[in-house]
Amino acid sequence: MSQREDLLEGAKKCLVEKGYSRTTARDIAAASGAxxxxxxxxxxxxxxxxxxxxxEAASEWGDTFEAAVRTAEARNPHDRARAxxxxxxxxxxxxxxxxxxxxxxxxxxxxxxxIRERLDAGYAQARLSMAAIVLGVPEExxxxxxxxxxxxxxxxxxxxxxxxxxxxxxxLPTVDQALAGLRTLAPEPGGN
Amino acid sequence: MSQREDLLEGAKKCLVEKGYSRTTARDIAAASGAxxxxxxxxxxxxxxxxxxxxxEAASEWGDTFEAAVRTAEARNPHDRARAxxxxxxxxxxxxxxxxxxxxxxxxxxxxxxxIRERLDAGYAQARLSMAAIVLGVPEExxxxxxxxxxxxxxxxxxxxxxxxxxxxxxxLPTVDQALAGLRTLAPEPGGN
DNA sequence: GCGATGATCGTACGTACGTCAAAATAGTCC
DNA sequence: GGACTATTTTGACGTACGTACGATCATCGC
Numbered sequence: 001m002s003q004r005e006d007l008l009e010g011a012k013k014c015l016v017e018k019g020y021s022r023t024t025a026r027d028i029a030a031a032s033g034a035x036x037x038x039x040x041x042x043x044x045x046x047x048x049x050x051x052x053x054x055x056e057a058a059s060e061w062g063d064t065f066e067a068a069v070r071t072a073e074a075r076n077p078h079d080r081a082r083a084x085x086x087x088x089x090x091x092x093x094x095x096x097x098x099x100x101x102x103x104x105x106x107x108x109x110x111x112x113x114x115i116r117e118r119l120d121a122g123y124a125q126a127r128l129s130m131a132a133i134v135l136g137v138p139e140e141x142x143x144x145x146x147x148x149x150x151x152x153x154x155x156x157x158x159x160x161x162x163x164x165x166x167x168x169x170x171x172l173p174t175v176d177q178a179l180a181g182l183r184t185l186a187p188e189p190g191g192n
Numbered sequence: 193m194s195q196r197e198d199l200l201e202g203a204k205k206c207l208v209e210k211g212y213s214r215t216t217a218r219d220i221a222a223a224s225g226a227x228x229x230x231x232x233x234x235x236x237x238x239x240x241x242x243x244x245x246x247x248e249a250a251s252e253w254g255d256t257f258e259a260a261v262r263t264a265e266a267r268n269p270h271d272r273a274r275a276x277x278x279x280x281x282x283x284x285x286x287x288x289x290x291x292x293x294x295x296x297x298x299x300x301x302x303x304x305x306x307i308r309e310r311l312d313a314g315y316a317q318a319r320l321s322m323a324a325i326v327l328g329v330p331e332e333x334x335x336x337x338x339x340x341x342x343x344x345x346x347x348x349x350x351x352x353x354x355x356x357x358x359x360x361x362x363x364l365p366t367v368d369q370a371l372a373g374l375r376t377l378a379p380e381p382g383g384n
Numbered sequence: 385g386c387g388a389t390g391a392t393c394g395t396a397c398g399t400a401c402g403t404c405a406a407a408a409t410a411g412t413c414c
Numbered sequence: 415g416g417a418c419t420a421t422t423t424t425g426a427c428g429t430a431c432g433t434a435c436g437a438t439c440a441t442c443g444c
Contacts, residue, residue: 003422019303021213025402035423040403042421047402078379100302107299109359110292111211120360127363134377148365153373156352163298163351164344168312171319173340179379181345185326186378187270187371195392217432227393232433234391239432 003034004042010034011053016097020050020104051115054108057101058119062126064098065091065158069133080134081182085175088158092165092172099162127151130158195226196234202226203245208289212242212296243307246300249293250311254318256290257283257350261325272326273374277367280350284357284364291354319343322350 010032014023025046029036043049068091072083092099109116124147131151132139142151161178164171173181202224206215209223217238221228235241260283264275284291301308316339323343324331334343353370356363365373 019300021300022303024400026400036402037404037424038422045402077376081377081379103295103302104299106355106359107296108211108213110295111214116359120363123356123359123363145369149369149373150376151373152353152356152363152365153349153370153377156356157345157348157377158352159355160348160350160352161344163355164315164348167298167301167308167315171312171315171344173344177337177341178345181341181343182374182378184269184342185273185345185349186374187273216430218430227391229394229433229435230392237432 003032003038006032006034007039007042007049008053008056011049012057012097012101015050015053015057015101015104020054020108023050051108051112054101054105055115055118057098058105059122061095061098061102062122064095066129066133074136077134077136080136082175082179084130084133084154084158085178088161089172089175089178092162093169096166096169099166103163103166123155126158127155130154195224195230198224198226199231199234199241200245200248203241204249204289204293207242207245207249207293207296212246212300215242243300243304246293246297247307247310249290250297251314253287253290253294254314256287258318258321258325266328269326269328272328274367274371276322276325276346276350277370280353281364281367281370284354285361288358288361291358295355295358315347318350319347322346 007028010028010030011023013031014027018027025036025039028034028039028046028049039046039049043052065087069084069087072080072087074080074083105115105119109119127147128139128142128151131142131146131154134150134154135142135146161172199220202220202222203215205223206219210219217231218228220226220231220238220241231238231241235244257279261276261279264272264279266272266275297307297311301311319339320331320334320343323334323338323346326342326346327334327338353364
């Protein structure tokens with residue numbers, strides 16, 4: 001494995017273990033087995049390496065979750081909603097490190113236009129995917145309005161639960177509880 | 193105003209403008225007009241000051257939002273859900289700096305048990321409040337199960353939308369879009 | 385007025401940081 | 415195998431960081 005890849009792994013590891021702000025260039029070198037100066041050679045700067053790591057971790061989580069939820073086939077939107085929650089609550093504990101990194105990505109995004117842009121693009125894509133999953137249609141058939149309404153609601157739920165789980169894994173409800181909550185909250189089908 | 197307060201203000205300002213990781217003790221001193229050495233005197237360490245600032249900012253946002261949503265009286269849960277979204281989407285743009293700070297609080301919480309504990313307590317309280325608001329009852333009447341189901345759903349939506357808004361303020365849907373999304377997602381009242 | 389206590393200030397110390405330049409090594413193409 | 419590039423290694427440089435220490439200053443009871 002090249003030092004470039006080693007460094008990225010190491011940076012992700014540090015991201016999870018020490019956090020973005022407390023990770024030093026020497027930490028990454030130590031964690032990856034690569035040499036300190038390789039950071040500059042392969043990534044230009046330590047900041048750049050960390051940002052790359054943070055973004056990769058965030059997109060890995062997105063892919064993992066989407067794959068998990070797509071395996072659960074269901075007939076109607078409501079059943080698919082259940083499948084989605086099951087995938088969400090099932091995936092979160094396994095992927096905690098990735099989630100920690102994702103949260104830090106959002107935090108750092110405010111101060112790095114590049115991170116922010118790419119995270120933004122990821123979010124837009126996620127809204128589309130979420131809507132498509134719940135509706136059970138290909139992404140191409142999801143129009144803008146649907147992505148903005150259904151997609152954004154679903155994605156908010158997902159990222160909101162991720163946040164809660166990151167703060168306190170024990171605070172996650174059961175799937176049934178989540179669905180019951182939704183039922184209480186949702187406006188009646190006829191109303192508006 | 194005492195330097196202690198000045199430092200806290202300055203730290204919050206830096207938190208928003210430069211981010212947790214890029215803020216130095218000298219930045220805080222400059223932003224607050226206080227003296228560099230006062231950080232040690234009043235807060236023991238720069239880290240401690242930053243953590244205090246991050247937590248204060250996070251709780252200010254919670255208070256602001258709860259106050260906003262409580263002003264909107266409505267008769268049934270669904271109307272209150274609407275009022276809640278209106279308060280949420282109305283409050284978010286004004287309080288963006290606070291939200292940025294909150295996101296950073298979550299990111300830092302992983303590496304500071306004190307932040308984490310207090311944030312956790314805030315989340316638990318928020319779930320209770322959210323459930324009480326939607327149900328239109330005093331917090332004392334909300335039981336654990338309701339907080340875990342309804343409260344956690346609502347809080348997920350809230351924090352999820354905050355996250356989206358922080359990344360891209362333009363991505364927020366309208367209240368009607370959000371409600372329409374909820375309607376699609378929610379399981380039928382009779383079901384499951 | 386005067387000591388005592390708490391707050392502010394000036395400064396400097398030690399250090400751990402990110403980065404760079406150049407040497408050393410590995411890899412590649414003819 | 416020799417020229418050339420890509421990568422790895424070594425070592426160190428300059429600096430900006432957090433913090434500690436002592437001095438100065440305000441406040442207030444007496």
